[in-house]
Amino acid sequence: MGYFAKFAVPHPSPAIYASMIAIVVTVFLIIFGLTYFKKWIYLWSEWITTVDHKKIGTMYLIAALLMLFRGGVDALMMRAQTAVPDNKLLDSQHYNEVFSAHGVIMIIFMAMPYIMAFMNIVVPLQIGARDVAFPRLNAVSFWLFFMGAMLFNISFVIGGSPDAGWTSYFPLADNEFSPSVGTNYYMIAIQIAGIGTLMTGINFITTILRMRAPGMTLMRMPMFTWSAFVTSIIIIFAFPVLTIALLMGTMDRLFETKFFAMTDGGMDMLWANLFWVWGHPEVYILILPAFGIFSEIIPTFSRRNIYGYKSMVISMVVISLYSFFVWTHHFFTMGQTAYVNSIFSITTMVIAVPTGIKIFNWLLTMWKGRIRFTVPMLYSIAFIPLFTIGGVTGVMLAMSAADYQYHNTMFLVAHFHNVIIPGVAFAVLAGSTYYWPKIFGFMLNERIGKWAFWFLTIGFSLAFFPMYITGLDGQARRMYTYSEASGYGLLNFVSFIGAAFMAISFVLIVYTIYYSIRHSPRHVGGDPWDARSLEWATHNPVPEYNFAIIPQVDSREPFWDAKYKRYELFKGDYKKIHMPNNSGVPFIMSALFFVFGFALVFSMWILAVISLIGIFICMAHRSFEIDHGHYISVEEIKETEVKMGGNHK
Amino acid sequence: MRELFPAKQVWGFVLSLALTAAALLVYFFNMSRATGMTIFIVTAFIQAFVQLVVFMHARETDDSKSIFATLYYAIFIALITVFGTLLCMIWGWKY
Numbered sequence: 001m002g003y004f005a006k007f008a009v010p011h012p013s014p015a016i017y018a019s020m021i022a023i024v025v026t027v028f029l030i031i032f033g034l035t036y037f038k039k040w041i042y043l044w045s046e047w048i049t050t051v052d053h054k055k056i057g058t059m060y061l062i063a064a065l066l067m068l069f070r071g072g073v074d075a076l077m078m079r080a081q082t083a084v085p086d087n088k089l090l091d092s093q094h095y096n097e098v099f100s101a102h103g104v105i106m107i108i109f110m111a112m113p114y115i116m117a118f119m120n121i122v123v124p125l126q127i128g129a130r131d132v133a134f135p136r137l138n139a140v141s142f143w144l145f146f147m148g149a150m151l152f153n154i155s156f157v158i159g160g161s162p163d164a165g166w167t168s169y170f171p172l173a174d175n176e177f178s179p180s181v182g183t184n185y186y187m188i189a190i191q192i193a194g195i196g197t198l199m200t201g202i203n204f205i206t207t208i209l210r211m212r213a214p215g216m217t218l219m220r221m222p223m224f225t226w227s228a229f230v231t232s233i234i235i236i237f238a239f240p241v242l243t244i245a246l247l248m249g250t251m252d253r254l255f256e257t258k259f260f261a262m263t264d265g266g267m268d269m270l271w272a273n274l275f276w277v278w279g280h281p282e283v284y285i286l287i288l289p290a291f292g293i294f295s296e297i298i299p300t301f302s303r304r305n306i307y308g309y310k311s312m313v314i315s316m317v318v319i320s321l322y323s324f325f326v327w328t329h330h331f332f333t334m335g336q337t338a339y340v341n342s343i344f345s346i347t348t349m350v351i352a353v354p355t356g357i358k359i360f361n362w363l364l365t366m367w368k369g370r371i372r373f374t375v376p377m378l379y380s381i382a383f384i385p386l387f388t389i390g391g392v393t394g395v396m397l398a399m400s401a402a403d404y405q406y407h408n409t410m411f412l413v414a415h416f417h418n419v420i421i422p423g424v425a426f427a428v429l430a431g432s433t434y435y436w437p438k439i440f441g442f443m444l445n446e447r448i449g450k451w452a453f454w455f456l457t458i459g460f461s462l463a464f465f466p467m468y469i470t471g472l473d474g475q476a477r478r479m480y481t482y483s484e485a486s487g488y489g490l491l492n493f494v495s496f497i498g499a500a501f502m503a504i505s506f507v508l509i510v511y512t513i514y515y516s517i518r519h520s521p522r523h524v525g526g527d528p529w530d531a532r533s534l535e536w537a538t539h540n541p542v543p544e545y546n547f548a549i550i551p552q553v554d555s556r557e558p559f560w561d562a563k564y565k566r567y568e569l570f571k572g573d574y575k576k577i578h579m580p581n582n583s584g585v586p587f588i589m590s591a592l593f594f595v596f597g598f599a600l601v602f603s604m605w606i607l608a609v610i611s612l613i614g615i616f617i618c619m620a621h622r623s624f625e626i627d628h629g630h631y632i633s634v635e636e637i638k639e640t641e642v643k644m645g646g647n648h649k
Numbered sequence: 650m651r652e653l654f655p656a657k658q659v660w661g662f663v664l665s666l667a668l669t670a671a672a673l674l675v676y677f678f679n680m681s682r683a684t685g686m687t688i689f690i691v692t693a694f695i696q697a698f699v700q701l702v703v704f705m706h707a708r709e710t711d712d713s714k715s716i717f718a719t720l721y722y723a724i725f726i727a728l729i730t731v732f733g734t735l736l737c738m739i740w741g742w743k744y
């Protein structure tokens with residue numbers, strides 16, 4: 001029994017025991033269900049081994065929705081705990097664990113994969129390609145993310161959750177103050193997922209530079225593809241910093257090195273520095289693709305082309321560069337001189353300028369447009385004013401002298417939720433509705449979707465605007481409770497009601513999906529929204545090879561021109577199509593990464609070495625493997641096109 | 650004969666050996682930390698450049714423009730990050 005004692009949870013509670021039972025039951029049900037319906041082979045051959053960008057994107061989407069649920073439950077627990085003064089629902093340790101898990105899950109395991117889902121599904125279609133540049137690597141990316149997420153998620157039932165915040169500042173995160181294995185999980189799980197993200201960055205840069213359809217110059221690329229491109233560049237420059245910081249943190253915790261220690265020449269605040277060297281670009285990694293999604297939706301539902309295409313592109317490129325100049329604004333109060341703070345105050349304020357340009361471009365796109373108020377458009381319209389408020393409070397935080405008042409209060413919490421929820425969350429929800437027919441071949445129910453939208457928007461406003469006030473009144477973030485006398489009670493209760501509204505909205509979103517699976521008409525055709533860019537020029541759902549004939553591009557909106565200006569997109573005849581083969585190795589290798597990570601978390605060295613050898617064997621296998629892919633014959637293409645109701649040839 | 654003999658590569662090889670030898674001097678001779686680090690940094694950067702241009706053919710392909718653009722972008726961001734860090738962690742540190 002002694003050996004297994006280390007897997008025990010250091011601060012158990014009935015809720016954690018209940019979750020353990022729930023997890024065991026769910027796993028059992030899944031295994032039973034797969035066996036009963038004989039779906040194991042289907043799962044393996046159609047999904048786990050797939051290298052198809054659309055299927056990988058779909059898996060990202062499902063994983064992100066699951067993580068949204070997990071992070072959302074954490075959020076509800078926090079708001080319930082702080083709903084009334086001196087509440088005893090969670091004790092301080094649990095509250096710490098919950099907000100740490102919430103932050104990591106929402107940023108790294110919800111927002112990131114959700115963005116990756118759209119990059120995967122949309123980018124190859126928008127540029128008229130048949131897949132990404134490295135399909136196999138793409139599968140590795142997904143499975144590494146997935147295994148990292150799973151590793152992080154089991155922490156609360158095996159060994160204990162991380163409890164040092166999503167920023168995991170040292171010295172708090174060091175062994176002395178965080179003795180449980182929780183922070184090991186943090187370091188290693190994020191590392192595994194981060195490697196996957198880095199690969200995605202490389203993959204999409206290559207894809208976008210190399211695989212565009214003939215005629216699609218850089219300045220003819222759709223906005224979302226541009227945003228994916230710029231984001232990939234930021235990923236490539238920002239993520240290596242995280243990789244190294246996490247590695248140093250892991251070494252400190254597992255091998256007693258002193259990188260971030262307060263003694264022996266270590267530098268504890270160096271972690272904060274490195275974390276934000278990655279962290280600030282990271283928030284732009286999230287927001288730029290979100291901007292990209294809005295830039296697809298707004299023109300479609302305004303029936304106008306995007307206003308100021310060039311300035312949109314330039315402002316994104318400028319943002320990608322500036323995003324590396326501002327990180328110090330996250331620790332103005334750390335101890336630098338006013339001189340240093342002033343420099344970073346100015347760089348931070350400057351970054352609001354290109355962001356503002358984009359806001360005006362969206363407004364001018366809608367100006368005199370014929371707007372259709374569909375669910376995706378509602379999200380986009382609400383995004384503009386709400387996000388602007390978040391940007392303005394960001395500029396307030398950017399004034400370093402004033403930040404001494406705002407820093408680490410609920411005002412800061414309100415700021416970043418105010419940019420992330422209307423910015424990123426609205427974008428991915430709008431994008432899900434918009435691209436749903438592309439992925440699954442049927443539309444989501446608009447009526448229920450609108451209810452979900454209103455619940456989310458009102459819930460968001462109720463939950464987060466009060467925090468600006470309590471923050472200015474001095475309510476600190478990450479405090480598990482407050483006294484009656486502080487007077488924070490009323491506004492915190494309003495926040496709780498807002499959180500409940502948002503939970504209802506999530507339930508409605510799940511219900512829309514369920515309802516639409518059962519009742520929505522199939523065969524919606526290739527272009528249900530009357531859209532403008534290439535991803536809508538093929539069938540719904542998209543055939544394996546994307547386009548039977550690679551489109552010929554002659555303008556910024558080739559599909560629109562094909563519809564309304566009789567431009568011919570698909571010239572020539574069918575030819576056989578070369579496609580990559582499926583492979584189980586990415587999954588197996590990532591599973592070994594999971595074992596490796598788990599072994600490191602608990603310092604089980606033999607297991608770690610064995611799984612590491614396994615990982616190297618997988619890599620060697622790939623190096624020596626001869627795999628020429630396969631061809632889809634012309635007959636097969638014809639058959640598929642006829643079955644899909646081919647709108648060309 | 651001229652076309653057959655890979656003069657450039659041989660030169661590159663000799664140069665990279667020489668640079669490595671120069672860096673080794675720091676180990677064998679007793680010099681101040683500052684001099685040693687200077688030699689390291691200078692030889693390392695020249696070394697990287699030689700490798701890129703001679704052996705990784707950074708100049709020979711038609712996309713060499715974008716290769717160098719990426720390179721400069723990367724160097725720029727690296728410099729900002731390193732000097733920014735020094736600025737707020739050491740030079741501008743109050744406590």
Ligand code: HEM
Nearest residue numbers: 283287329330352391394395397398406407408416419420
């Ligand atoms: C107009 C642009 C923006 C400005 C000027 C700005 C400014 C700031 C400043 C100065 C802070 C640090 C405040 C403090 O710690 O006291 C901060 C924190 C933060 N911002 Fe923004 N911001 C902007 C946009 C965004 C966007 C678009 C996102 C995300 C999509 C974002 C996410 C965050 C996050 C996650 C934090 C801190 C989280 C933490 O400490 O845990 N911000 N912002």
Ligand SMILES: [Cu+2]
Nearest residue numbers: 280327329330
């Ligand atoms: Cu920032």
